[in-house]
Amino acid sequence: MPTVLLIEDEPSLGLIVKDSLESRGFAVQFASDGEAGLQLFRQQCPDIVVADVMMPKLDGFSLAEQIRRENAAVPILFLTARSQPADVVRGFELGGNDYLKKPFSMDELIVRIKAQLSRQPAAAPAPVGPLAIGRYQFDHPKQKLRFGAQEETLTNREAELLKRLYDQRNQVLERNAVLKELWGDDSFFNGRSLDVFITRLRRCLKDDPQVQIVNVRGIGYKLIL
Amino acid sequence: MPTVLLIEDEPSLGLIVKDSLESRGFAVQFASDGEAGLQLFRQQCPDIVVADVMMPKLDGFSLAEQIRRENAAVPILFLTARSQPADVVRGFELGGNDYLKKPFSMDELIVRIKAQLSRQPAAAPAPVGPLAIGRYQFDHPKQKLRFGAQEETLTNREAELLKRLYDQRNQVLERNAVLKELWGDDSFFNGRSLDVFITRLRRCLKDDPQVQIVNVRGIGYKLIL
DNA sequence: ATCCTGTGTTAAATAGTGTTAACGAGGCAA
DNA sequence: TTGCCTCGTTAACACTATTTAACACAGGAT
Structure with a gap:
């Protein structure tokens, strides 16, 4: 009203x-x-x-x-x-x-x-509902990723990483930045761990070809919508 | 207006x-x-x-x-x-x-x-669709280059370089400028690296003879449409 | 012509990334 | 406790992007 x-x-x-x-x-x-x-x-x-x-x-x-x-x-x-x-x-x-x-x-x-x-433009600019990633819906706090009817639960690390990719969508998210934020340091082995999570997120997001995580060699990753 | x-x-x-x-x-x-x-x-x-x-x-x-x-x-x-x-x-x-x-x-x-x-809200915030390069379609953020039905994925450096050539299309894009932007400095070896990428872009663009990357000796390159 | 520098091109070398699978710590229920 | 599960890590191997090297050629200057 x-x-x-x-x-x-x-x-x-x-x-x-x-x-x-x-x-x-x-x-x-x-x-x-x-x-x-x-x-x-x-x-x-x-x-x-x-x-x-x-x-x-x-x-x-x-x-x-x-x-x-x-x-x-x-x-x-x-x-x-x-x-x-x-x-x-x-x-x-x-x-x-x-x-x-x-x-x-x-x-x-x-x-x-x-x-x-x-x-009047969307009065509530950030009702912090699920985020739209292409045709996916991503609920960060709940760690859920929905594609149409099918929903899957992400692990904590997966969700945190996807959130950061989303916040920097269409821009480069630096490896070092994420590693320090989520892992505390950016040693070699943690870097490989990050690669593994990128692979997993790619598999999660494979159903919408519009959505891609592209690598920027030596710098980091970009989430493209 | x-x-x-x-x-x-x-x-x-x-x-x-x-x-x-x-x-x-x-x-x-x-x-x-x-x-x-x-x-x-x-x-x-x-x-x-x-x-x-x-x-x-x-x-x-x-x-x-x-x-x-x-x-x-x-x-x-x-x-x-x-x-x-x-x-x-x-x-x-x-x-x-x-x-x-x-x-x-x-x-x-x-x-x-x-x-x-x-x-009127910024009606089209960034409809930045694919760019037209001759008969090619170049999608910079997605790093894709399409010629008719066939599409190929460019590497990050290739895409960045092509974007800069496109922005200066029909004008000279200076070697030094690109080198400092993409490589951080303009040392001798990076210069040779740039040459290698020019070669690769030429091969990517070879199917449309209208499109050419010509060298301006001592200065840089020009993308001709 | 000759030299020198800049560029074209290809191939090898290196470092960074993709992917899969195995492993180990911790949680939880039987 | 034991067994089973999940998550995150580590390892191994394949592959890719970028750099470096090598050789060939083109253009301009002396």
Whole structure:
């Protein structure tokens, strides 16, 4: 359920909009002037801000400026009786994302709010779920590697090594770095051990030809996706 | 310079908008009906589509539907005399990104176009597909070189060297520069090593006589396509 | 022409890697 | 304890990438 911060100084209009939004499944925070709105914004971190432009204490444009200083991502939608093109331009320049002139229909407001929310990039950039390695799914903490229906359990060393390859995917992962991290030192024999694990990971990953672990002689390995 | 595909059936309005956009630094492709617009879209892959809704042959909504089927990312901005809320809703539901009612000011249109473009996430972060070297396809990260059906795997050094030759294609790639980049220094023996790799790349590329690695005595090599 | 340097090419030498299998330590259950 | 299992290591052998060496030739300068 997305949260909308609504800032509007006309009580009657504010109430109507709030009710309409709530009836469509939005959680609505309401403020009736810019200052109260800013305070609420800081407390609630809403998913989108819908603000009137002409308001007492702190007008919508100044409010937007302040919000942008603190948060570059949250969409801001202006709601206003003004219809001067210059105002619209100013609204966008201050970091607004849309501008709706009064009178407007609730349907249009809602659809524009949805349009803004839908473009929001993956809000949770790292839900630390399984990692995608080609067509494989790799769950590092669980040490599981899935290819479609079949799942296999990796040993600890295999998982740690694959994780490091993944973190450096498409770049070279240096032998010495891994050896010191996982083995503690980079002696000759440990180096051979690493080779053995590379072989094992290659066999695990053989079902997707897109995925390859290529050797960079004398330096290390590269995981290619 | 962003490319705008403008589709508008009123010639006078279309012309005005086109000129205004061009004067603001946009490249404009213009079509006066939906079918022509769709065709132009396929040819030009514009950065944004600005389309009238009521048009002969193929209306703006149907056009948007078709475009979305082929490209989920490009922003679509509707431009229309209709002002029924239901239309606005329909426009967004079909995958439109903004909806501007006539009459509108050019400033507002431009600012809304910019708002759409600016939110475009680095659309193609790195589609870095295979590079074309004559009739060969060279996939640098995968170190693969394909000639028609047959594919061969290059060693790391071969791939790195070929990449540098490609980046400087039809220009001289200096011996010293490559030696310092790939070998770390430019001693005599490493120089001979480089010669050996040039020989091997020549053999790899021998099937297309168009492609040649020519020597520039005392300086370096040139990859000719 | 003659010399000298830079390059083309091939082959041998070396060091780094691929792969498989055997081994040994530790865990766990009977 | 014993037996069995798993994981990680070590060993052995095959193979590959890169370097080094060797010889041949091309181009420019004296």
